[in-house]
Amino acid sequence: MHIDLVPVWTLILAVGVFMYVLLDGFDLGVGILFPLARDDASRTLMMNSVAPIWDGNETWLILGGTALMAAFPLAFAIIIPALYFPILLMLLGLIFRGVAFEFRLKAHSGRRWWDRSFFTGSLVATFFQGVILGDYVQGFAVSGRHFAGGSFDWVKPFPLATGVGLLFGYGLLGATWLVMKTEGDLQARSRTQAKVCLLGVLAFIAMVSVWTPFLQPKITARWFTWPNMAYLAPVPIVTAAIAITLWRSLARGGEFIPFLASMGLFAMCYLGLGISVFPYVVPWTITLWDAASSPGSQAFLLVGTLVILPIVFMYTGWSYYVFRGKVRAELGYH
Amino acid sequence: MELDPVLLSRLQFAFVIAFHILLPAFTVGLASYIVVLEGLYFWRGDSTYLRLSLFWTKMFAVSFGMGVVSGIVMPFQLGTNWSGLSDTAGNVLAPLLTYEGLIAFFLEAGFLGILLFGRKLVPQWVHLFAAVMVGSGTLFSSFWILSANSWMHTPAGYEIIDGRFFAKDWVDVIFNPSFPYRIAHTVTGFYITTAFVVVAVSAWHLRVGQHVAESRRAMSMGLGLLVLLVPLQIALGDAHGLNTLEHQPVKVAAMEGLWETQARAPAVLFAIPDSAGETNRFEVAIPGLASVYLTHDVNGVVKGLKAFPPGDRPPVGIVFWAFRVMVGVGVLMLTVVAWGAWLRIRGRMFESRAYLAVCNFMAPAGFVAVIAGWTVTEVGRQPWVVYGLLRTRDAISPSITGLDVLLSLLMYMAVYAVIFSAGVYYLFRIARAGPPTEVEAHDAKLSERPARPLSAADV
Numbered sequence: 001m002h003i004d005l006v007p008v009w010t011l012i013l014a015v016g017v018f019m020y021v022l023l024d025g026f027d028l029g030v031g032i033l034f035p036l037a038r039d040d041a042s043r044t045l046m047m048n049s050v051a052p053i054w055d056g057n058e059t060w061l062i063l064g065g066t067a068l069m070a071a072f073p074l075a076f077a078i079i080i081p082a083l084y085f086p087i088l089l090m091l092l093g094l095i096f097r098g099v100a101f102e103f104r105l106k107a108h109s110g111r112r113w114w115d116r117s118f119f120t121g122s123l124v125a126t127f128f129q130g131v132i133l134g135d136y137v138q139g140f141a142v143s144g145r146h147f148a149g150g151s152f153d154w155v156k157p158f159p160l161a162t163g164v165g166l167l168f169g170y171g172l173l174g175a176t177w178l179v180m181k182t183e184g185d186l187q188a189r190s191r192t193q194a195k196v197c198l199l200g201v202l203a204f205i206a207m208v209s210v211w212t213p214f215l216q217p218k219i220t221a222r223w224f225t226w227p228n229m230a231y232l233a234p235v236p237i238v239t240a241a242i243a244i245t246l247w248r249s250l251a252r253g254g255e256f257i258p259f260l261a262s263m264g265l266f267a268m269c270y271l272g273l274g275i276s277v278f279p280y281v282v283p284w285t286i287t288l289w290d291a292a293s294s295p296g297s298q299a300f301l302l303v304g305t306l307v308i309l310p311i312v313f314m315y316t317g318w319s320y321y322v323f324r325g326k327v328r329a330e331l332g333y334h
Numbered sequence: 335m336e337l338d339p340v341l342l343s344r345l346q347f348a349f350v351i352a353f354h355i356l357l358p359a360f361t362v363g364l365a366s367y368i369v370v371l372e373g374l375y376f377w378r379g380d381s382t383y384l385r386l387s388l389f390w391t392k393m394f395a396v397s398f399g400m401g402v403v404s405g406i407v408m409p410f411q412l413g414t415n416w417s418g419l420s421d422t423a424g425n426v427l428a429p430l431l432t433y434e435g436l437i438a439f440f441l442e443a444g445f446l447g448i449l450l451f452g453r454k455l456v457p458q459w460v461h462l463f464a465a466v467m468v469g470s471g472t473l474f475s476s477f478w479i480l481s482a483n484s485w486m487h488t489p490a491g492y493e494i495i496d497g498r499f500f501a502k503d504w505v506d507v508i509f510n511p512s513f514p515y516r517i518a519h520t521v522t523g524f525y526i527t528t529a530f531v532v533v534a535v536s537a538w539h540l541r542v543g544q545h546v547a548e549s550r551r552a553m554s555m556g557l558g559l560l561v562l563l564v565p566l567q568i569a570l571g572d573a574h575g576l577n578t579l580e581h582q583p584v585k586v587a588a589m590e591g592l593w594e595t596q597a598r599a600p601a602v603l604f605a606i607p608d609s610a611g612e613t614n615r616f617e618v619a620i621p622g623l624a625s626v627y628l629t630h631d632v633n634g635v636v637k638g639l640k641a642f643p644p645g646d647r648p649p650v651g652i653v654f655w656a657f658r659v660m661v662g663v664g665v666l667m668l669t670v671v672a673w674g675a676w677l678r679i680r681g682r683m684f685e686s687r688a689y690l691a692v693c694n695f696m697a698p699a700g701f702v703a704v705i706a707g708w709t710v711t712e713v714g715r716q717p718w719v720v721y722g723l724l725r726t727r728d729a730i731s732p733s734i735t736g737l738d739v740l741l742s743l744l745m746y747m748a749v750y751a752v753i754f755s756a757g758v759y760y761l762f763r764i765a766r767a768g769p770p771t772e773v774e775a776h777d778a779k780l781s782e783r784p785a786r787p788l789s790a791a792d793v
Contacts, residue, residue: 051447051451052447052448052450052451052452053447055398055399055402055446055447056440056444056446056447058402058406059435059440059444061406062405062406062409062435063432063435063436063440065409065410065413066409066428066431066432066434066435067432067435069409069412069413069420069424069427069428069431069432070424070428070429070431070432073420073421073424073425073428074421074424076413076417076420076424076428077413077417077418077420077421077424077731078417079413080410080412080413080414080417080420081413081414081415081417081731081732081733081734082733083414084414084731084733084734084738084742085738085741085742087410087413087414088414088742088745088746091406091407091410092745092746092749094403094406095403095404095406095407095749095753096749096753098399098402098403099399099400099403099753099756099757101399102395102396102399102400102760103396103756103757103760106396106760106763106764107760110756145421146417146732146733147417147731147732147733148733149733150733151733151734151735151738293424293425293428294425294500294501296425296500296501297425297426297428297429297500297501300429300501300504301429301432301433304433304436304437305432305436308436308437308440309436312436312440312444315440315444315445316440316444319444319445319447319448322447322448322452322455322456323447323451323452323455
């Protein structure tokens, strides 16, 4: 008997990467909005709203990286070297913003420096995650089992555009998170920022939807042939409905709905991406099944994953529960 | 000049892992120490333990943050620079690394927020539980990472199909022959590193004459642990060395600086190994001693470097000297610990200013030994990445150029220079300030138990 575990691992990896995008997305977004804060007290609040959870969030990135290597090693061996510099710069950005959480609390005169490092690190990490996304959709040059392109292949209009697009996306997640977690003036400003970011995101969704079919005929075939068009019609319709809900909730003073709707918007875009590239894991040459590790490796890791992942979800939820409610200035550690 | 991507990638890996390992070397032990402090405070209610825990938790927070961010870099190195290894050995290695991410890192990162920020938000026993989870998370991390690392040294439980590795028996893969020795030696080394930092910081406060009660308590705890662990570590190191002799004799030959295969092999105390001439210059040696400690028989035969083709030998000088640094620091540690025990028996440990000063300067000792030991084992396994099966030069990503790697290495160096100097600076400042006063700790304690469990966040 032989069970095909590739669909299971595809799902786990997809969920893991999506968890990363959502969770680190909002705390990177808080970093991107950091310089727009009015004063030092607001910045402290913003930082405190994510301080207890950011490193748990970034753990999903490690999981995404190692699970890709474990379940689809060939994809890891082709994609990661192809993204040599975007990954390097993303990591260096994450380093700068990550240490800022601790160093800012310790610094006296250097605090402004770490504020800047938190912002710049978040900005750079987000931009290059967007570049990675764009380059991924555009596809990689492959020969045999290797990446056959150059280390600067990502310097092209589409990846650079998705880099900018993701700044608005994470900005939206960060702003709606702050709407949920803060009060008063900071909340009001975050509400305005969320609206600006939402307009930016919608503009990019429209642009990408028009652009990608020109990039890759396989995407056109997937979305714009009959009967796929009918089956896939709910995707843009639901996306539009979520966007409208988000805008109206922001206008009416909603506190929780905007964050939820922003996550919904990300989920729809992510689903759209999945529909576009499936069944490729290295667009547009290597499928999930070509890249899969041996059934033995996939099964060995699956046993533990199915036990551990639910526990991880449980205590991630618990951590958020403990730190629920509006964030206050005195929540530092003692 | 031609830039070699393999050499530069090796330098880059050595650079990022050397800086990363400094942090687990400190935080693995510190997490356990915090568990002990929190546990003692929970059961005995002595607020000295609380003040010590508050203090060392601050040190932990800064080091752990640096450990997380420098750790994220590590798995991506295997893809960006060593995709040949990922493709060839991913089936075996990646599940181990993923288990590390799953079990350990989540345990640490998930409960770390509660440990650092949650003292006011959760009941005391939950806070203690979070400390235990963070502590065990760091140990599970070490377990999986060292298992993967050990497999590359002593591969077992695998088969090779079409030039790629596949696991046949996961128990054999995980518990490969060098793993028990490596994890025992490494984790003990981490505990010793932390204990020396605790002792050094406490000794400094005692010299200055501040935080006397807390510092005496911490110094006693630290030295008490070291009296057990330093001799144990020397025994574990010997066992690990014998295991290496069995599986990687050429590494041991490089560590010993032995070129000729011989009975009554000498213990070389000092030499400048000359790889081109296949000999040692300025050698000072004790005849027969290496045979005694390597084979436990004065007439035992020890293989020399010349028994292996030059293409299969590691860079001898680096391995030879790194080994001497590690052993030298070990001997120094043993001396300091023995001196401390003697003073303690005579009841003069806290009064001897000379001893406090020496303890003070022992702060970096563990870090030096860890880096030196790591260098011995990792440089000593060259030119192989999977020992005897996959050469390092065949593990490289084929698409990257020397210039790519030079650029990335320079960027890592620039960023780490800033981050690590700032981190060390802040750690020094926290260490100097020392544990909180009775009043500050009292504030933390008063607000520690909310009226209802988990309710404080809503207040």
